[in-house]
Amino acid sequence: MSKLLKIMLLGCLSMSAFAEEAKLEKIQVPTDKPSIAKGAEDWINNCLTCHTMKYVKYRDLLSLGIDKAKVDGWRGEASLDTPLTAQMPEAVAMATFAKLPPDLSLMAQARDGGPNYVYSYLIGYYVKPDGSVGNHIFPETKMPDPLGISSAANAAERAEKQKTAKSIVTFLTWAADPHAGERDTLGKYVIAYLVVLSALLYVVKKQIWSRLK
Amino acid sequence: MSGPIINWIDKRFPLTSFVKHELTDYPTPRNLSYWWNFGFLAGIVLVLQVATGIFLAMHYKADATLAFDSIQHIMREVNYGWLLRYMHAVGASAFFFVIFVHMARTLYYGSFRAPRELLWWTGQGLLLMLMATAFMGYLLPWGQMSFWGATVITNLFKVTPFIGEQVVIWLRGDYSVGDDTLTRFFSLHYLFPFLIIGAVIVHLVALHTVKSSNPSGIDLKDKDNIPFHPYFTAKDLYGLGIFLIVYSVFVFFMPNSLIEPANNVPANPMMTPNHIVPEWYFLPFYAILRSVPNMFGGVVAMALSVMMFAFMPFLDRSRIPGGARYRPIYRLQFYLFLIDMLVLGYVGYKPPTNPSIVVVGQVATFCYFASFFVVPFVSKMEENWLIKRGLPAGIMELMEREKRDLEARKEEHRRRKGDRI
Numbered sequence A: 001m002s003k004l005l006k007i008m009l010l011g012c013l014s015m016s017a018f019a020e021e022a023k024l025e026k027i028q029v030p031t032d033k034p035s036i037a038k039g040a041e042d043w044i045n046n047c048l049t050c051h052t053m054k055y056v057k058y059r060d061l062l063s064l065g066i067d068k069a070k071v072d073g074w075r076g077e078a079s080l081d082t083p084l085t086a087q088m089p090e091a092v093a094m095a096t097f098a099k100l101p102p103d104l105s106l107m108a109q110a111r112d113g114g115p116n117y118v119y120s121y122l123i124g125y126y127v128k129p130d131g132s133v134g135n136h137i138f139p140e141t142k143m144p145d146p147l148g149i150s151s152a153a154n155a156a157e158r159a160e161k162q163k164t165a166k167s168i169v170t171f172l173t174w175a176a177d178p179h180a181g182e183r184d185t186l187g188k189y190v191i192a193y194l195v196v197l198s199a200l201l202y203v204v205k206k207q208i209w210s211r212l213k
Numbered sequence B: 001m002s003g004p005i006i007n008w009i010d011k012r013f014p015l016t017s018f019v020k021h022e023l024t025d026y027p028t029p030r031n032l033s034y035w036w037n038f039g040f041l042a043g044i045v046l047v048l049q050v051a052t053g054i055f056l057a058m059h060y061k062a063d064a065t066l067a068f069d070s071i072q073h074i075m076r077e078v079n080y081g082w083l084l085r086y087m088h089a090v091g092a093s094a095f096f097f098v099i100f101v102h103m104a105r106t107l108y109y110g111s112f113r114a115p116r117e118l119l120w121w122t123g124q125g126l127l128l129m130l131m132a133t134a135f136m137g138y139l140l141p142w143g144q145m146s147f148w149g150a151t152v153i154t155n156l157f158k159v160t161p162f163i164g165e166q167v168v169i170w171l172r173g174d175y176s177v178g179d180d181t182l183t184r185f186f187s188l189h190y191l192f193p194f195l196i197i198g199a200v201i202v203h204l205v206a207l208h209t210v211k212s213s214n215p216s217g218i219d220l221k222d223k224d225n226i227p228f229h230p231y232f233t234a235k236d237l238y239g240l241g242i243f244l245i246v247y248s249v250f251v252f253f254m255p256n257s258l259i260e261p262a263n264n265v266p267a268n269p270m271m272t273p274n275h276i277v278p279e280w281y282f283l284p285f286y287a288i289l290r291s292v293p294n295m296f297g298g299v300v301a302m303a304l305s306v307m308m309f310a311f312m313p314f315l316d317r318s319r320i321p322g323g324a325r326y327r328p329i330y331r332l333q334f335y336l337f338l339i340d341m342l343v344l345g346y347v348g349y350k351p352p353t354n355p356s357i358v359v360v361g362q363v364a365t366f367c368y369f370a371s372f373f374v375v376p377f378v379s380k381m382e383e384n385w386l387i388k389r390g391l392p393a394g395i396m397e398l399m400e401r402e403k404r405d406l407e408a409r410k411e412e413h414r415r416r417k418g419d420r421i
């Protein structure tokens, strides 16, 4: 009983914290390969230091149309079948942040709000009156502003960083569900087929029932 | 169908006569509406779940350290694994949706009343087995919601008198949900659908004994019955086409709308998710559980809320046939009950932080049980009122005949008893 109560209480507390959170920015995530490939590059440049993507391998990057030479540069000695693994050793990360940066393979689907959440989180950093950096979306986050958006000097620089954030989210969205494009295409055929089939079945049904007096 | 082989078989096994009697020539009321399609659809979804489940099980690993990875392996590397998994996950929701409509149909038309009580009770058993199967299946992906959902629900068995703690450990195979829980849930998740298939057969045998009810509520004369094939095969297949379109929209275009985001985070016993919610089909019952402040009371209320349907044949004493069709008050009760279910579902989804949500939940829980308990009184009052107001001649006649039949049966019973003395 007390455990259940505790679970529910915790749930309540964190949920009320949730409700106070700022509204998420809504973005339209592109699904074309060049945008995803660009996102992969941005992700590797900005996030691979700390984050792993255990379900995405270097070989998967080739399938996005990224240059083999570039991928070879990123992976160094590692084989093509190595997952994208954080450069920072876990012990160092633990010592620095007191917690491990989470795996990002499924991140675009692992929070309420999905891609919008990640995007809003990345661009949600700001400078507090006391000079320290805060985040609107996840106030107590241990992640230091990875894109430096809180220190953007002017609107143009900020817009540039927002673009990078969106590009990274594009890659994360793909990584969370790499077959989404294929699913979409197949789905259209399946539904078109079913619509025709149902129409025919309706005609057959009408025809058969018309025999009844 | 004929030919030497069929003939040979027919002499030894009722192959064609069985098909003829139970399928093709099976007499079916011609006035069945599309609401009668849902039983057939439930059967199809069951087949879909078993088919996709068996292929998933070829790639799935029931091991706490591997389960989450194996789902991602299915989603990413197995050919069309994503399709199998989405079909199975969406299929579970589709199953409940279809079953709920099927039950609502039965309640609306009063098809649970004599002589269909056993049919209704086997259906109740199927609902329980379906709930158990879905609950155990939900643990298998080994995400945060899987783990915590199973933890919360198995924990409820603590209220078992005297041996509560032991029962919980017995269910989990460990002090907390872990590898032992996962392996047993997988084993049972594989077994239960086959038990369901067996129960479906019993359900169908009962159906074929008493035959389908129909919207008029009157047992139709032979001339109003038509053979199942080709009329209802054609109608069911058309309904199946429509169903598959809706199902495919979910599978292909919004599969993640039915998967909690938190279940894309691997199970972590050290970290409770923000808000533990069950799948949508459990929400009304979950709301009832939470609406009772005392845990024992909550568990009893929840169990009872699922089982209340079984009492319907006893509660509804009205002799007016046709369910809600000829009974305006019963119809009103039916719609109020549906609205109450939706309110409970909403309450179950919301975290119980907001005191007004809690109050709404308690009121809705009260209404849920009240809507069952008032049925015997309301149905009798309604019957008297309707008879006084005047019913269509055919219906009055039918009720008179049924009354006479009942008297005759009682008389017969008394006489036999008298004989024995």
Ligand code: HEM
Residues within 6 Å of the ligand: B046, B049, B050, B051, B052, B053, B054, B055, B056, B057, B060, B071, B085, B088, B089, B091, B092, B095, B130, B133, B134, B135, B137, B138, B139, B140, B141, B189, B190, B192, B193, B194, B196, B259
């Ligand atoms: C009554 C029919 C069934 C229902 C209602 C059902 C329900 C479910 C549910 C709700 C899940 C979790 C889905 C998710 O969120 O990913 C699941 C997973 C699973 N089920 Fe079933 N299931 C049924 C039949 C079967 C059968 C016959 C098998 C055969 C072995 C099976 C094998 C699996 C496997 C391997 C998983 C884990 C993969 C996954 O999570 O997608 N299921 N099931």
